[in-house]
Amino acid sequence: MDLDQLKQILDLVREHELTQFEVEQDGLRLKIKKDASGAFVPVMSHVNAAPVAQVAAPLAAPAMAPAAPAAVPPAAAADVDIELAVVKSPIVGTFYRAAEPGAPPFAEVGTTVKKGQVLCIIEAMKLMNEIDSEYDGEIVNVYVENGQPVQYGERLFAIRTK
């Protein structure tokens, strides 16, 4: 991993307002955590685990392209001390962050949410679908802007689960 790649990753973490991040490539593990002052502290280490076991968390080159905000480690990755869950759109429709224009958003970065709590509304065929959180945790990222169309399976929120 060279300096350019490291910079790219830091930018990505900043762009997506993640507070913690972990990536592994060619047996090298990079952990980034915000310290108390809010600054990022990158920590690099070598991994001894069999590389095959890490295939489940592919965070190689494609994920680093800014166009693909996929750089969230799957919660299932082994020995990860944080867990990020990604809420995806179950349908094609229009994404709304609040119950109506002018109302406060259901959830913002930093909001603590509970399982079953409404995160957003997706409108499809004039049916307003409330999307509930499947996790207890804290919103660390909102991927879509209010009023944007979303596709099936598109990422909506990242939640740091508790």
Added chain:
Amino acid sequence: MSDPLPTELRHAIEARRDRLGPLASRIVYFETTGSTNDVAASLASADRLEASPTDVEGLVVIADAQTAGRGRRGRTWFSPPGAGLYVSVVLRPGRARESVERAIALLTISAGVALAEAVERVTGLSPAIKWPNDLLVERRKLAGILAEGVASPGSGALHAVVLGFGLNVMSAAYPPELSTIVTSLDSELGRGVDRAEVCAEALASLAERYRDLLDARYDAILDAWRARAFGSRGAKVEWDTPAGVRTGVTEGVDAMGALLVRTGEGLERIVAGEVRWGLHAARY
């Protein structure tokens, strides 16, 4: 607290019992409530959390007046007493025999068709439908539908849908300054209309189209919809996107009810948001 169902409404519903199926097996009536959709949604949500839930399918909430009647995206639905129909029904399109996704997509389309059919059966007026489900007479809005999903706890799947509709029976149902864009049954007919009959027929027609939906008779629903949605082909439309207003010409709807619009860049598929029809579009 709910109120007793008015006698004439009870009779009108009972007279159609054989067409209602699971619909209106339970009716909650209010002289005044905030929003029938909110009441129905809270009853449906409370139900889904019960250890042995009662079946909310077909639950009907009716109000003579609403103090917080709602339309799409927080718009107010004017709901003074005695002038309109304010009804919400709890439906479960997830129970469709096949292609549940299509049943969910076509639910509000089915409801628009049913409401138009009910109006026609009781009054002889033949309302047009504006995609996906507003009822219009000579371009003016007669009725609107607002559907809200109730998610299953845990899975996030759709547990039920609260389908609410507001229909202007008398011109007192809307502020006079809206009379260029809104209309009512009595102003179209020039005579009074039996509100209980319209309400009961709306429920019976809705029950029949809901049955079509559960039995996966999707093409029959879409055919009936197309016969009333004159502006869904060859009409100029515009709609808002985050990147600005777009325009195009309608080319019908697809199997999922999405509106197809030809633009300079190709064929767009619209599933949400509000589409505005140009002034010279046929019949709108």
